[in-house]
Amino acid sequence: MYRFFTDQSNISGNDIYITGSDYNHIRNVLRMKPGEVVSVSDGETEKEYRCHIEGFEEEKVHLRLDFIKEADVELPVRVTLFQGLPKSDKMDYIIEKCTELGVSEVIPVRTSRSVMKLDEKKAGKRTEHWQGKAEAAAKQSKRSMIPVVHEPVSMAEAVKMCGELDNRLIPYELSEGFEKTREMISNIKPGSTVGIFIGPEGGFSEEEIALAESAGVTPVTLGKRILRTETAALVVLSWLVYIYE
Numbered sequence: 001m002y003r004f005f006t007d008q009s010n011i012s013g014n015d016i017y018i019t020g021s022d023y024n025h026i027r028n029v030l031r032m033k034p035g036e037v038v039s040v041s042d043g044e045t046e047k048e049y050r051c052h053i054e055g056f057e058e059e060k061v062h063l064r065l066d067f068i069k070e071a072d073v074e075l076p077v078r079v080t081l082f083q084g085l086p087k088s089d090k091m092d093y094i095i096e097k098c099t100e101l102g103v104s105e106v107i108p109v110r111t112s113r114s115v116m117k118l119d120e121k122k123a124g125k126r127t128e129h130w131q132g133k134a135e136a137a138a139k140q141s142k143r144s145m146i147p148v149v150h151e152p153v154s155m156a157e158a159v160k161m162c163g164e165l166d167n168r169l170i171p172y173e174l175s176e177g178f179e180k181t182r183e184m185i186s187n188i189k190p191g192s193t194v195g196i197f198i199g200p201e202g203g204f205s206e207e208e209i210a211l212a213e214s215a216g217v218t219p220v221t222l223g224k225r226i227l228r229t230e231t232a233a234l235v236v237l238s239w240l241v242y243i244y245e
Contacts, residue, residue: 016062019061047068092129094233095137115200176221180220
């Protein structure tokens with residue numbers, strides 16, 4: 001069953017409408033017909049609207065609600081990933097896989113060792129591209145919400161943004177003691193917020209680690225092996241999935 005997203009403003013009683021690019025996708029790519037069943041989320045709640053296609057109107061698909069199901073597919077903790085900008089198209093992969101694993105927000109971070117350099121114009125276009133990747137992955141994995149992908153920020157801005165999060169950790173290759181990591185992950189409470197800082201290729205500099213520590217972000221180890229930047233966040237999210245699901 002196909003999953004689509006729509007704004008709450010497009011939901012009125014038993015009538016639900018899908019607009020934008022999904023209109024074209026449903027009608028002209030998937031060639032769906034009236035009577036076919038789809039799943040719809042509003043992107044804000046865990047409700048899953050099971051609907052059938054009532055018909056096609058000008059630039060919108062008219063759906064009729066059959067029933068509402070509590071989706072219960074989101075992680076019981078809200079995870080914000082502060083990802084050091086990697087090179088090439090690795091960010092596409094990171095956003096796609098972290099969306100599948102339940103991340104809530106992705107904040108790209110410019111670090112001293114980031115190879116990718118984006119000016120303001122390129123950053124806006126790239127962020128729009130990344131948001132599209134998050135939406136596609138959310139549909140594929142049948143999430144009830146689409147993670148928000150922010151425009152890139154500096155390390156100093158990222159550290160400031162994480163200030164109100166309940167749990168903050170930064171995997172660092174010079175950290176030791178896996179028991180500390182295990183204890184920190186295990187002590188994360190359902191309903192809390194989690195910030196995960198992941199460095200780019202080459203990792204974080206000592207100055208960036210010190211800056212994070214000064215803001216209450218805890219350095220941890222992810223094990224005895226050095227992980228690629230596109231692997232590290234997936235490891236932490238997989239642990240959270242294992243513990244809470």
